[in-house]
Amino acid sequence: MNILDKEKKLEALEKELSHLDDEDAIQDIRIKIEDYKRRAMKNLTAWDRVLLARHKKRPTAQDVIDNVFDDFIELHGDRKYGDDKAIVGGIGKIGGHVVTVIGEQKGKTTEENIECNFAMPHPEGYRKALRLMRQAQKFNRPIVTLIDTPGAFPGIGAEARGQSEAIAKNLQEMSQFGVPILAVVIGEGGSGGALAIGMGNQVFMLENSIYSILSPEGYASILWKDSSLAQEAAEAMKLTSYDLKELDIIDAIIPEPVGGAHREPEKVYRAIQSTLIQALAYYSQQSPYEIKTGRYAKYRNLGFFQRFNYENLKGVVK
Amino acid sequence: MKREQLKEAFERKKRFKNQLKTYRQKPESAKTPDVPKGLYEKCKECKTTVVVEDLIKNRFVCPNCDNHFRVRAVDRIGITVDEDSFVEKGLGYITLNPLFQDHYEQKISEYKKKTNLDEAYVYGYAEIKRHPCVIGVLDSYFMMGSMGSVVGEKVVKSVEYAMVKRLPLIMFIASGGARMQEGIYSLMQMAKTSGAIQKLNEQGLLYISVLTHPTTGGVSASFASLGDIILAEPKALIGFAGPRVIKQTIKQSLPEGFQTAEFLQDKGMVDKVVHRHEMQETLSKLLSMHEKGGRA
Numbered sequence: 001m002n003i004l005d006k007e008k009k010l011e012a013l014e015k016e017l018s019h020l021d022d023e024d025a026i027q028d029i030r031i032k033i034e035d036y037k038r039r040a041m042k043n044l045t046a047w048d049r050v051l052l053a054r055h056k057k058r059p060t061a062q063d064v065i066d067n068v069f070d071d072f073i074e075l076h077g078d079r080k081y082g083d084d085k086a087i088v089g090g091i092g093k094i095g096g097h098v099v100t101v102i103g104e105q106k107g108k109t110t111e112e113n114i115e116c117n118f119a120m121p122h123p124e125g126y127r128k129a130l131r132l133m134r135q136a137q138k139f140n141r142p143i144v145t146l147i148d149t150p151g152a153f154p155g156i157g158a159e160a161r162g163q164s165e166a167i168a169k170n171l172q173e174m175s176q177f178g179v180p181i182l183a184v185v186i187g188e189g190g191s192g193g194a195l196a197i198g199m200g201n202q203v204f205m206l207e208n209s210i211y212s213i214l215s216p217e218g219y220a221s222i223l224w225k226d227s228s229l230a231q232e233a234a235e236a237m238k239l240t241s242y243d244l245k246e247l248d249i250i251d252a253i254i255p256e257p258v259g260g261a262h263r264e265p266e267k268v269y270r271a272i273q274s275t276l277i278q279a280l281a282y283y284s285q286q287s288p289y290e291i292k293t294g295r296y297a298k299y300r301n302l303g304f305f306q307r308f309n310y311e312n313l314k315g316v317v318k
Numbered sequence: 319m320k321r322e323q324l325k326e327a328f329e330r331k332k333r334f335k336n337q338l339k340t341y342r343q344k345p346e347s348a349k350t351p352d353v354p355k356g357l358y359e360k361c362k363e364c365k366t367t368v369v370v371e372d373l374i375k376n377r378f379v380c381p382n383c384d385n386h387f388r389v390r391a392v393d394r395i396g397i398t399v400d401e402d403s404f405v406e407k408g409l410g411y412i413t414l415n416p417l418f419q420d421h422y423e424q425k426i427s428e429y430k431k432k433t434n435l436d437e438a439y440v441y442g443y444a445e446i447k448r449h450p451c452v453i454g455v456l457d458s459y460f461m462m463g464s465m466g467s468v469v470g471e472k473v474v475k476s477v478e479y480a481m482v483k484r485l486p487l488i489m490f491i492a493s494g495g496a497r498m499q500e501g502i503y504s505l506m507q508m509a510k511t512s513g514a515i516q517k518l519n520e521q522g523l524l525y526i527s528v529l530t531h532p533t534t535g536g537v538s539a540s541f542a543s544l545g546d547i548i549l550a551e552p553k554a555l556i557g558f559a560g561p562r563v564i565k566q567t568i569k570q571s572l573p574e575g576f577q578t579a580e581f582l583q584d585k586g587m588v589d590k591v592v593h594r595h596e597m598q599e600t601l602s603k604l605l606s607m608h609e610k611g612g613r614a
């Protein structure tokens with residue numbers, strides 16, 4: 001039974017609650033619901049978290065922007081080709097700081113999703129992000145990015161306009177900005193499409209979000225030649241926030257209410273807000289040089305390998 | 319010190335020396351490139367059988383139809399740099415299994431035996447027509463030249479080596495993308511390598527990337543696309559997503575010649591498509607024009 005089935009059961013219980021008048025019965029069901037939440041909705045598997053990260057009702061980047069930042073003004077276009085609706089960008093205020101916000105936007109309905117291309121950006125989207133980041137650098141504004149994408153869009157137009165160049169350029173330039181970049185994975189963090197705006201000084205993840213090199217379905221079909229093994233792949237890939245914290249890829253986990261962010265979004269917005277304000281306060285003490293070198297050092301040291309060091313043997317063996 | 323410890327250390331040293339010996343042999347084997355198994359090789363384009371010796375003389379280009387064969391790292395170095403000038407750097411890296419994936423170590427050791435490399439990326443000092451440079455080559459025969467932690471680290475090390483020696487950097491790319499088995503670590507190598515290229519830029523050093531068949535995925539979306547000058551071999555497959563993925567996503571057939579080197583030159587993503595026979599000449603010209611930091 002996965003989390004969506006459990007959610008349905010919980011909803012059925014809640015529906016029952018609304019039909020009742022009797023005080024005692026209501027109390028009974030309430031206890032039942034709390035109990036069910038505590039037992040069944042905790043200890044999620046990796047696949048449960050994948051389902052939650054892709055949940056239809058999950059807060060999108062626009063929701064987070066509207067509820068976490070004040071006075072947000074959206075800025076459109078990459079000044080070269082067009083405006084990609086899969087990436088929302090602009091300037092907003094948070095806790096006394098003015099910041100540039102860039103987020104990957106999913107829709108909630110099918111029409112919305114078609115408009116923003118299921119949050120799969122084209123090259124112009126990444127170039128818009130880069131333009132806004134350069135602007136932030138010019139005016140010494142911190143950058144906050146909200147990651148929620150299945151990946152960069154694989155299509156004919158995207159390839160012709162240089163999808164890989166757009167992503168590579170973003171990574172290259174992000175490594176040298178003297179303003180802090182704070183990345184928050186709010187849903188799916190899919191591959192290069194996520195990393196292209198996610199090379200942050202600090203990377204945060206919502207508790208039930210995922211961040212991986214590939215979708216579990218793709219992973220299963222490439223490595224095991226069977227896309228139906230996605231659930232097993234999700235376990236093997238170490239894509240949950242807890243796994244990635246353990247591997248030291250991300251800096252902190254932002255907690256979600258029981259049952260996922262969409263159940264009590266307000267709590268999640270407040271948690272994101274306080275995390276960001278704390279991080280912004282920390283970086284406001286640092287010089288641009290410190291911020292830049294700190295970020296470079298962080299990514300320079302990522303990797304898991306060994307090197308046989310012949311020098312170490314000197315003196316031990318003649 | 320305990321005797322056993324000493325013995326162990328001694329054996330390790332011996333093993334490492336043997337390893338070094340095989341590496342030292344590489345420039346020699348580069349002179350007479352590795353003969354693919356058998357005397358004949360079938361061309362995938364025109365379906366004719368080619369005598370391997372002719373193929374090697376012709377720089378791994380089909381004499382019939384001009385199809386560029388995939389080339390091993392050793393052979394690539396052999397056909398690109400001056401004889402005996404290549405000195406390999408960055409030895410002794412050991413690939414680990416960070417996410418404990420099944421069969422990953424076995425696979426790596428199989429590839430190690432097959433290719434006589436310790437990872438998919440080889441770099442070192444070399445001279446091209448007497449012009450010194452740092453050359454890095456991805457070997458598509460080693461797990462499709464995929465980028466894991468070791469490849470990422472070695473790419474960064476080669477960039478750092480170029481910065482220390484103040485030499486231009488040339489990279490031959492042949493890669494399917496990031497290595498799936500190392501998961502998120504492979505993804506992070508994209509950021510790591512791109513950041514290193516930025517450092518190289520700040521130092522004002524030349525970086526030429528040569529895209530060969532195939533260049534896709536995480537490698538094409540990081541250091542491969544960041545060359546000051548991007549060359550490509552004819553008909554090489556270059557792109558972000560593979561053609562199969564694109565077909566599945568958009569549910570249409572792809573146009574003729576889509577994602578080839580010529581297509582990308584047409585779209586302005588590649589500086590020049592260069593035939594393999596002219597590669598050495600082109601590179602040496604470019605190197606000579608960028609000596610003294612580009613000032614004539």
